[in-house]
Amino acid sequence: MRAAVLETHGEPLEIEDVPEPEPAPDQAIVETEACGICRSDWHAWQGDWSWVGASVPEGQILGHEPAGIVSAVGENVETLQEGDRVAVPFHLGDGTCSHCREGRANNCETVVPLGLSGAAPGAFAEAFPVREADFNCVKLPDSVEFTEMAGLGCRFMTAYHALADRAELRPGDWVAVHGCGGVGLSAIHIADALGAHPIAVDVRDDKLERARELGASAAVNSTEVEHPARAVRSLADGGADVSIDALGIAETCRNSVASLGTRGTHVQVGLTTGEEEGEIELPVDAITMKELDVHGSHGMPLVRYQELFKLIGEGTLDPSKIIGETLSLEDVPNTLASMDDYETVGIPVITEF
Ligand SMILES: [Zn+2]
Ligand SMILES: [Zn+2]
Numbered sequence: 001m002r003a004a005v006l007e008t009h010g011e012p013l014e015i016e017d018v019p020e021p022e023p024a025p026d027q028a029i030v031e032t033e034a035c036g037i038c039r040s041d042w043h044a045w046q047g048d049w050s051w052v053g054a055s056v057p058e059g060q061i062l063g064h065e066p067a068g069i070v071s072a073v074g075e076n077v078e079t080l081q082e083g084d085r086v087a088v089p090f091h092l093g094d095g096t097c098s099h100c101r102e103g104r105a106n107n108c109e110t111v112v113p114l115g116l117s118g119a120a121p122g123a124f125a126e127a128f129p130v131r132e133a134d135f136n137c138v139k140l141p142d143s144v145e146f147t148e149m150a151g152l153g154c155r156f157m158t159a160y161h162a163l164a165d166r167a168e169l170r171p172g173d174w175v176a177v178h179g180c181g182g183v184g185l186s187a188i189h190i191a192d193a194l195g196a197h198p199i200a201v202d203v204r205d206d207k208l209e210r211a212r213e214l215g216a217s218a219a220v221n222s223t224e225v226e227h228p229a230r231a232v233r234s235l236a237d238g239g240a241d242v243s244i245d246a247l248g249i250a251e252t253c254r255n256s257v258a259s260l261g262t263r264g265t266h267v268q269v270g271l272t273t274g275e276e277e278g279e280i281e282l283p284v285d286a287i288t289m290k291e292l293d294v295h296g297s298h299g300m301p302l303v304r305y306q307e308l309f310k311l312i313g314e315g316t317l318d319p320s321k322i323i324g325e326t327l328s329l330e331d332v333p334n335t336l337a338s339m340d341d342y343e344t345v346g347i348p349v350i351t352e353f
Pocket of ligand 2: 099
């Protein structure tokens with residue numbers, strides 16, 4: 001089968017013929033129908049994350065935002081069968097640790113990130129294996145298209161968990177979203193749909209335009225104002241109730257914290273780059289005196305998918321709105337390279353393998 005393989009960090013991915021995966025006893029094989037291309041793929045390709053012991057090995061098949069059809073199951077798999085339509089979250093849990101038993105595979109003690117670890121070849125391929133398949137595969141409602149589900153394996157669900165669970169967003173809240181890539185645009189749409197007032201912050205007007213289409217009440221081009229956080233505070237009645245760093249560089253993280261009003265909540269969603277190596281200075285005295293909350297947010301507990309499907313089913317949320325262009329597997333190397341300059345708008349999704 002064909003796959004896009006990271007042979008050398010920083011060099012274009014190579015489209016190769018690789019062996020078809022066979023299911024181990026606990027695994028399902030999923031034929032990929034759609035897979036988003038995410039900034040985490042770009043980080044992996046750059047060789048980032050050595051500072052958290054998570055550098056992605058050369059030889060890796062990337063791809064962690066898939067939806068597809070189960071084509072084979074191992075002998076121990078009980079709840080899935082050939083032909084099932086599934087989404088696969090990027091955090092593959094073991095299904096047995098205390099967090100997994102609460103449905104929180106995103107916090108699993110032995111988590112294996114799909115497409116970002118040698119133990120889990122990814123979905124930039126015609127098919128891919130899923131460990132502990134009964135636990136990790138999420139069956140799709142019939143009404144949901146594969147393409148719109150692609151973001152539900154990573155960015156859309158990440159944004160939902162960050163806002164609904166970690167920030168406990170309430171209707172009427174002002175929400176600053178720093179960085180309007182896939183997760184940022186998802187956050188704009190979700191915040192608007194949940195009755196909050198999102199303010200989009202980015203360096204590119206095309207992304208801010210998309211954010212306005214998705215429901216942003218206001219947009220700040222951070223290259224055109226001296227103090228982006230001050231601009232947000234004046235738009236948000238003195239300060240945002242919730243602010244998200246949806247990128248993960250020092251500037252967006254600090255701007256996010258500085259956008260908050262008293263007792264506001266910062267949620268860190270983006271992982272950092274080789275510039276920061278996981279360390280960013282924050283204004284601790286302001287955090288103390290304004291009683292700010294600082295939260296991390298990673299993926300989404302599997303138990304939250306049912307609520308997400310309900311909101312999609314009733315039309316409150318529409319993940320298809322975040323989809324950018326649809327691509328073929330051959331386009332992956334160039335699309336990844338274009339992310340150096342933040343050129344992609346919305347979530348690019350591979351639909352031809
Ligand atoms: Zn991702
Ligand atoms: Zn676990």
